[in-house]
Amino acid sequence: MKNFLRTLKQIFLPEKDDVFLGFLENIEVIVSKVLSLAMVCVIIFAVFDLIIFISQQLFFKSNPLFKDTLFEIFGLFLNILIALEILENITAYLRKHVFQVELVIATSLIAVARKIIIFDIDKKTGQDLIGLGFAIIALSISFWIIRSRKNR
Numbered sequence: 001m002k003n004f005l006r007t008l009k010q011i012f013l014p015e016k017d018d019v020f021l022g023f024l025e026n027i028e029v030i031v032s033k034v035l036s037l038a039m040v041c042v043i044i045f046a047v048f049d050l051i052i053f054i055s056q057q058l059f060f061k062s063n064p065l066f067k068d069t070l071f072e073i074f075g076l077f078l079n080i081l082i083a084l085e086i087l088e089n090i091t092a093y094l095r096k097h098v099f100q101v102e103l104v105i106a107t108s109l110i111a112v113a114r115k116i117i118i119f120d121i122d123k124k125t126g127q128d129l130i131g132l133g134f135a136i137i138a139l140s141i142s143f144w145i146i147r148s149r150k151n152r
Contacts, residue, residue: 025097032094039087046083050076071118078114085110102150105143112136 053076057069085107092100112135119129 028097029094032090036087036090036094039083039090043080043083043087046076046080050080075114075118078110078117082107082111082114102143102146105139105146109136109139109143112139 050073053069054073057073085103089100089103089107092098092103112132116129116132116136119132
């Protein structure tokens with residue numbers, strides 16, 4: 001217990017800021033690794049969910065055409081792509097210890113595009129669609145600005 005208290009004292013001393021920052025960085029790395037493992041589990045579950053959904057539509061429906069559930073299938077595919085992009089964001093952070101804004105905006109664009117693809121006109125209003133349109137415009141402009149600054 002004395003060693004633990006001595007270690008805590010050393011971490012929180014003002015002249016030992018580098019020790020404290022190293023401690024915080026270690027915690028960030030641990031949390032990032034746990035998040036990446038959790039995201040891998042989510043991706044695996046989503047792939048199995050997609051396989052089960054498609055096989056039910058093919059083998060257990062009297063009419064195996066996807067015309068009624070096509071947008072739902074697209075939504076499931078895009079969910080997996082979004083999860084892969086989030087995993088890429090986490091692993092990029094683990095590699096460089098920097099958030100890559102371009103990757104985050106690209107992930108956001110995919111998420112908003114998913115919303116537009118599965119948009120149900122019967123349940124949503126025109127204002128919802130306009131809001132998604134503005135989100136796409138804002139994210140596209142942000143992506144263009146970051147990409148053009150990166151190319152300079």
